[in-house]
Amino acid sequence: MRKRAPYGFEYIRLEVPNLAEARAFYEYHVGLTVAEEEPGYVTLRADIEHHCVELRENPSLAAAKVLALGYSSGDQATLDDLRERVSGAGGPVLPVDDGMKQYVTDGFATVDPNGFTLELVHEFQVFAEPPLVELRPVDVVHPFLATPHYDESLAFYTDVLGFQPSDFIANRSAFLRSEDRYHHSIAMRRAEEVSVAHVCFMMKSFDHVMRGFAKARYKGVTTEPGVVNHSASRSIAFYMDVPQFGPPVELCDGHYVLSPEEHETHVPRRMSADPRNIDVWRAAADDWGLV
Numbered sequence: 001m002r003k004r005a006p007y008g009f010e011y012i013r014l015e016v017p018n019l020a021e022a023r024a025f026y027e028y029h030v031g032l033t034v035a036e037e038e039p040g041y042v043t044l045r046a047d048i049e050h051h052c053v054e055l056r057e058n059p060s061l062a063a064a065k066v067l068a069l070g071y072s073s074g075d076q077a078t079l080d081d082l083r084e085r086v087s088g089a090g091g092p093v094l095p096v097d098d099g100m101k102q103y104v105t106d107g108f109a110t111v112d113p114n115g116f117t118l119e120l121v122h123e124f125q126v127f128a129e130p131p132l133v134e135l136r137p138v139d140v141v142h143p144f145l146a147t148p149h150y151d152e153s154l155a156f157y158t159d160v161l162g163f164q165p166s167d168f169i170a171n172r173s174a175f176l177r178s179e180d181r182y183h184h185s186i187a188m189r190r191a192e193e194v195s196v197a198h199v200c201f202m203m204k205s206f207d208h209v210m211r212g213f214a215k216a217r218y219k220g221v222t223t224e225p226g227v228v229n230h231s232a233s234r235s236i237a238f239y240m241d242v243p244q245f246g247p248p249v250e251l252c253d254g255h256y257v258l259s260p261e262e263h264e265t266h267v268p269r270r271m272s273a274d275p276r277n278i279d280v281w282r283a284a285a286d287d288w289g290l291v
Contacts, residue, residue, distance in 0.1 A: 002264075004081065005162035007074035008180035009142050010124055011052050012199055013067040013097070014246045019057035022064070022245040026053055029216055029240060030201060030249060031136035031208075035127075041099075046137040046201065048126040050103050053140075053246075063243040066196050068097065068109070068117040069143055072124050074179050079106060079122045082161065086110045089160045096121060113152040114145060114194045135208055137201035141255055142184050143247070144198045146191035150174075153188050166258075166266065167232045170273040175232050181263045183233040183256040196247035198239055206236060206253040213238045213251075228279040231271065 016022040023042050026032045032044035035051045043051035056067070073079035086108075087093050094109040095101075096119045107121030130136075147153050154174050157163045163176035166183050175184035189197065203209050209227075216223050222241040229236050230252075237252035258266060271277040275288050282288075 002164075003085065003162035004074070004078045005164065005178040006071035006078070006082065006120055006185075008072055008178050008182070009069070009140055009185050010049060010072050010121070011054060011070040011140070012143065012196075012246070013054040013056070013070070015056050015058040015061060015065040015067055016245060017057075017059055017061040017064070018244070019055055022055050025242060025245045026055075029212065029219070029221065029242075030251070031133060031203075031212070033131035033133055033136070045127070045131065046140060047130045048128070050125045050127065052137075052201075054099075064246040066116065066247065068119050069196075070100070070119040070121060070124075071178070071185075073107075073120055073122045076106065076122050078179075079108075079120060082120050083108050085160050085162075089156075091156075091160070113149040113156050114147050116145070116194075116196075135211060137203055137251070139202045141182055141200040141202050141252070142186050143196050144200070144250075145186065145188040146193065146195045146197040147188055148190070148192055148194065150188060150190045157186060157188075164263075164266070165268040167269045167271060169232075169271050169277055172273060175268075177258065177263070179263075181258045181260070183258065198248040198250045199246070200237070200250040200252055200255070202235075202255050203251050203253050209236060209238065209251050209253045216240050225279075229281045231277045231280045 026044050035043040035045045040057040042055050044053045045051045091110045096107040096109050103125045104121040105123035109119045166177045167175045173189040175187045178185035227238045233255045235252040235255040237250050240249045275282040
């Protein structure tokens with residue numbers, strides 16, 4: 001029997017220089033709704049999960065800082081097994097953040113090869129109903145990591161945590177799925193510096209993606225390279241670059257979900273390093289555009 005991965009990506013914890021401005025961005029441009037707030041702190045949700053973005057204010061920062069990435073375990077047995085696997089691989093097994101303990105039944109934290117804190121939690125609390133907001137995400141799908149520690153990261157997420165490869169682009173990018181069966185619940189690419197290259201939210205429809213794109217352009221938010229059609233996940237999306245509020249934000253529609261059978265039998269593609277294997281709408285092999 002294969003090792004079970006975490007169920008899915010649940011939240012990102014960020015420090016931001018201006019909490020009010022960051023909150024306004026995630027409400028207006030992403031469509032999130034405040035779950036809880038207190039001075040210097042706010043959580044926002046997309047659907048029934050308690051929150052998908054946690055913001056903490058730190059006025060000394062010039063740009064936002066990623067504090068943690070959170071994944072749910074699916075069940076207690078998987079969480080216990082993940083804890084044993086991390087410990088057996090020599091990784092740290094730490095408590096989850098004090099602020100998160102009130103929202104979960106059990107969990108632990110560890111650190112990946114890039115220095116990112118990962119929290120793996122069980123029974124992340126939910127609301128009875130989603131927010132009564134029409135233009136909003138239905139889920140937070142994945143973080144995309146940029147890393148000079150690509151090989152170590154790939155080994156950690158697959159061999160230790162149990163993520164399964166869905167696709168590769170040459171030997172420079174990997175798209176890995178968890179038990180929620182999204183084409184990827186985490187992705188990574190080779191880079192000179194460590195960062196969260198973006199965080200992806202899935203909208204209700206392509207219409208809602210384009211409405212978000214229009215709002216971003218109207219407000220002067222950077223949206224390069226425009227609307228893209230992803231070859232890997234089959235989603236259509238755009239990105240907002242907002243370093244003062246967090247990693248770039250992707251709003252997408254149509255992110256592919258594998259069937260239960262595909263999830264167990266899928267053989268990952270090894271696509272060439274061609275821009276059309278990133279965005280199928282690219283015109284030619286040298287059309288790297290603004291990626």
